[in-house]
Structure formats: structure tokens, C-alpha cells
Amino acid sequence: MNVEQLKQHYMVLSNTQLAKKINVGRTTVWDWEKKGIPPKTQAFLELQTNGAVKADIQLISA
Template sequence: MTVDELKLHYEVKTDSELAQKIGYSKGAVSKWRSKGISLETQALLQIKTKGKVKANIQQLTA
């Protein structure tokens, strides 16, 4: 999953709005943008979105 996929799901326009909506810091969202979202965080966010935004399990085999 990407930051942009999360923004679409939560219907927000900015990374700051996303951070506030999901309960993470703006710095965390910024880090996700540059380094990607860890699989652990993706799993938590997948649960939080009730599976509507999927974790990228292909990273496990990369």
C-alpha cells in the first residue's frame, strides 16, 4: 500500500490530513512517502480499513 492509496481511501487531500485521520504523525507519513510503509504498519492499516486497502505482501519475497 502507498500513502496515495490511503489518501484515496480516507478521502483526504494532504498528507497532514491523512496523518490526523489515521492517528499517526505527519513525520511518519512523510517517512512512508520516502522509504515506504513497513509491512507491520501496512498490516495494521489493512485491519483499520477493514481490508479495503491491502498490505503489499509482495515485499516479503523481494
């Protein structure tokens, strides 16, 4: 999963809007764009989206 996929799911255009939707800071979303979303966070977000946005299984099982 990446930030763009989350933006599409939550139907937002900016990182700021996404941050508000998922209750994280803007800088957190920016950091995810640069370094990727941490595996545990991906697993949590997959649950939050009822599986609509899938976590990267290879990251989680590594």
C-alpha cells in the first residue's frame, strides 16, 4: 500500500486531507511518501478500510 492508494480510497486530493481522515499528522503522511508506510501501520490501515486497501504482504512477513 502507498499514500496514493490511501488518497484514492478516502477520496482526497492532498496529504493534509488524508492526514485528517486517518487522524495522523501531515508530516507523518509526507514521511510515508518518502520512506513507505510502516508494516504495522499498513496492517492497521487494511483493517480500517475493511480490506479495500491491501497491506504489502512481503513487508509484513519480512
